[in-house]
Amino acid sequence: MFRVFLGPMEEISCVACGGDFTIEKERREAHRLYECRVCKVQFWWPFKNPGTGFYGEVPALAARNLDPHSHPLFPSQRRFLKTAPKRGGTLLDLGMGTGNFLAEAQKRGYRVTGCDFDGAAVAAAKSAFNLTDVHACSVEEFLKQNPARRFDVITMFEVIEHLDDFAIFDTIRLLLAPGGIVVLSTPNRRRWTPFMRGDDPPRHLTRWNEESLKNFLERKGFSDIKVKFVPVVFNRFIMRFSEWTAGWLSFGLARKAELSLTQTPRARRAAAGGTLRLLSKIKLYGLFFIPACILYSYLWLTGRRNCTALYAVAKRI
Numbered sequence: 669m670f671r672v673f674l675g676p677m678e679e680i681s682c683v684a685c686g687g688d689f690t691i692e693k694e695r696r697e698a699h700r701l702y703e704c705r706v707c708k709v710q711f712w713w714p715f716k717n718p719g720t721g722f723y724g725e726v727p728a729l730a731a732r733n734l735d736p737h738s739h740p741l742f743p744s745q746r747r748f749l750k751t752a753p754k755r756g757g758t759l760l761d762l763g764m765g766t767g768n769f770l771a772e773a774q775k776r777g778y779r780v781t782g783c784d785f786d787g788a789a790v791a792a793a794k795s796a797f798n799l800t801d802v803h804a805c806s807v808e809e810f811l812k813q814n815p816a817r818r819f820d821v822i823t824m825f826e827v828i829e830h831l832d833d834f835a836i837f838d839t840i841r842l843l844l845a846p847g848g849i850v851v852l853s854t855p856n857r858r859r860w861t862p863f864m865r866g867d868d869p870p871r872h873l874t875r876w877n878e879e880s881l882k883n884f885l886e887r888k889g890f891s892d893i894k895v896k897f898v899p900v901v902f903n904r905f906i907m908r909f910s911e912w913t914a915g916w917l918s919f920g921l922a923r924k925a926e927l928s929l930t931q932t933p934r935a936r937r938a939a940a941g942g943t944l945r946l947l948s949k950i951k952l953y954g955l956f957f958i959p960a961c962i963l964y965s966y967l968w969l970t971g972r973r974n975c976t977a978l979y980a981v982a983k984r985i
């Protein structure tokens with residue numbers, strides 16, 4: 669009864685488990701959101717990643733590539749570094765961006781390797797953090813070029829929701845050493861609605877909860893699966909106010925000014941970027957500290973503080 673028909677003969681099977689029992693949950697322009705009644709994943713249809721050109725046009729990513737030091741780690745990356753399983757082993761980060769996380773993992777004793785399809789980000793990682801074992805390619809290409817390499821830990825933070833093909837998990841299993849672990853994080857679909865901003869198709873193609881993520885990793889042949897909740901961090905939470913007031917209280921002036929410094933020598937650019945970010949932080953706290961405290965307390969009291977992201981660790985069988 670839950671089978672979905674788009675036309676007389678067309679039906680949508682679950683992109684994660686292949687099951688036929690999917691139900692439509694939401695429509696957004698050309699996209700429809702389905703939930704699988706078997707494995708509980710939610711996915712947008714058409715299930716198609718917009719490709720690398722789409723990300724190259726995002727201003728936040730251009731600013732990140734210009735000054736990698738300025739961008740904070742995700743709370744899930746901090747959690748990994750704090751708990752640091754298999755410290756000192758080999759680590760491969762997929763979707764490494766500009767390498768901020770890899771640089772921190774290296775400081776904690778990991779022998780680090782990274783992949784990202786964004787060549788500009790990989791180049792920025794090399795020059796900003798002196799990372800050498802980083803590659804502008806897909807993980808499948810990496811395996812082809814390095815068929816004998818194996819890793820103790822493979823990380824992929826905020827990547828799975830962008831994927832339109834889960835065959836990558838077969839490659840991950842091939843690249844893991846026996847007993848190796850995969851660590852990933854993704855937005856929790858139970859989070860407070862204003863936090864869902866940016867969680868739209870075609871940028872994000874899947875939505876996960878604890879159950880669907882566990883089911884998925886189990887189906888992909890992993891064991892000892894643990895899925896945990898990542899709480900809201902106040903410093904990041906207050907930054908949301910800039911997004912919510914964009915256009916009438918926040919104009920992204922610091923980012924625009926930073927991007928206009930492309931031709932400025934690196935040292936001066938870093939100094940100017942630091943000043944701009946400090947000024948925008950002062951403005952942020954001056955304007956939004958009290959409302960942010962009230963809203964943060966509300967999330968805490970209603971039990972939604974823990975619903976921002978999911979953090980999963982699973983072992984290769």
Ligand SMILES: [Zn+2]
Nearest residue numbers: 682685704707
């Ligand atoms: Zn399914």
